[in-house]
Amino acid sequence: MTIIDGKALSEKTFEEIKETHDELQKKAGRKAGLAVIIVGENPASKIYVRNKIRACEKVGFNSETIRLDESISEENLLLEIEKLNNDDNIDGILVQLPLPKHINELEVINAISAEKDVDGFHTTNIGKMMIGDETGFLPCTPAGVIQMFEEYNIDLEGKDVLVIGQSNIVGKPMTLLLIKKRATVQVCNSKTKNLSEKLQKSDVVVAAAGSPKLVKASDVKEGVVVIDVGINRVDGKLCGDVDFDEVSKKASFITPVPGGVGPMTIAMLIKNTLKSYKQKINKSK
Numbered sequence: 001m002t003i004i005d006g007k008a009l010s011e012k013t014f015e016e017i018k019e020t021h022d023e024l025q026k027k028a029g030r031k032a033g034l035a036v037i038i039v040g041e042n043p044a045s046k047i048y049v050r051n052k053i054r055a056c057e058k059v060g061f062n063s064e065t066i067r068l069d070e071s072i073s074e075e076n077l078l079l080e081i082e083k084l085n086n087d088d089n090i091d092g093i094l095v096q097l098p099l100p101k102h103i104n105e106l107e108v109i110n111a112i113s114a115e116k117d118v119d120g121f122h123t124t125n126i127g128k129m130m131i132g133d134e135t136g137f138l139p140c141t142p143a144g145v146i147q148m149f150e151e152y153n154i155d156l157e158g159k160d161v162l163v164i165g166q167s168n169i170v171g172k173p174m175t176l177l178l179i180k181k182r183a184t185v186q187v188c189n190s191k192t193k194n195l196s197e198k199l200q201k202s203d204v205v206v207a208a209a210g211s212p213k214l215v216k217a218s219d220v221k222e223g224v225v226v227i228d229v230g231i232n233r234v235d236g237k238l239c240g241d242v243d244f245d246e247v248s249k250k251a252s253f254i255t256p257v258p259g260g261v262g263p264m265t266i267a268m269l270i271k272n273t274l275k276s277y278k279q280k281i282n283k284s285k
């Protein structure tokens with residue numbers, strides 16, 4: 001059994017990005033820039049934003065955090081985004097999710113210029129992913145999972161893959177990227193009947209349900225590849241959607257939580273920001 005080390009892989013990705021950025025910066029005369037908007041005081045969101053800013057520091061990007069009050073109106077949030085859309089030193093913009101209930105997430109995401117949408121959530125980028133237009137940005141978590149498969153030489157062609165969860169930021173885009181790898185994909189949600197039966201037949205499982213230890217050893221077959229996207233806090237401890245201790249005894253490859261998919265999400269965000277920076281430099285030549 002191999003534990004897929006997302007932390008190590010993310011560090012390797014940062015080193016590669018830093019090298020490329022150092023080179024490009026000499027020619028461009030400026031650093032890449034990422035702006036992160038956080039609304040409210042969600043403790044988990046604060047950790048993720050802090051980690052994104054640290055990642056920018058690691059690779060030498062400029063970063064800006066815009067902290068907004070929980071009560072901000074949607075209109076004022078859109079004005080903040082507009083300012084960043086017009087800022088030539090900003091290559092990437094993201095709004096940390098979730099947003100307070102009174103704000104329409106889709107309106108906000110689509111207010112970000114598609115060329116700066118390094119989260120890959122904008123309708124234009126989702127459309128580009130759908131048709132395989134590589135000028136767009138891929139959503140970071142599914143892109144990170146695909147990078148893990150590639151780095152560990154896990155071939156998906158003809159494999160039966162079960163995706164648990166159908167969120168816009170993980171389950172749905174993950175399914176598209178797996179299809180592109182020629183896998184046979186089944187998507188489950190909380191209403192799915194006989195989940196255990198489906199799990200038993202799967203070669204690869206991507207668990208993104210947000211339900212602690214949902215996937216048990218008795219559910220999976222010997223040699224299964226398990227990707228755990230869940231990040232749950234139980235009694236102050238982090239755990240995934242997979243019962244790691246037990247399932248790892250049957251798996252051929254498995255990701256841990258923490259240290260698996262999470263760090264890769266941030267690595268892909270930084271990779272998308274570098275891509276945006278490159279695209280802007282090339283445009284202004």
Ligand SMILES: Nc1nc2c(c(=O)[nH]1)N[C@@H](CN(C=O)c1ccc(C(=O)N[C@@H](CCC(=O)O)C(=O)O)cc1)CN2
Pocket residue numbers: 044047048051094095096097098119140141169231238257258259260261262263264265266
């Ligand atoms: N605008 C966005 N919002 C959200 C996204 C996103 O991609 N863009 N995804 C998630 C949260 N997320 C990134 O923002 C994220 C979650 C977890 C991690 C991570 O590295 N986790 C660590 C553990 C960290 C901890 O909680 O102590 C790990 O798994 O090792 C990174 C990014 C929802 N919102």
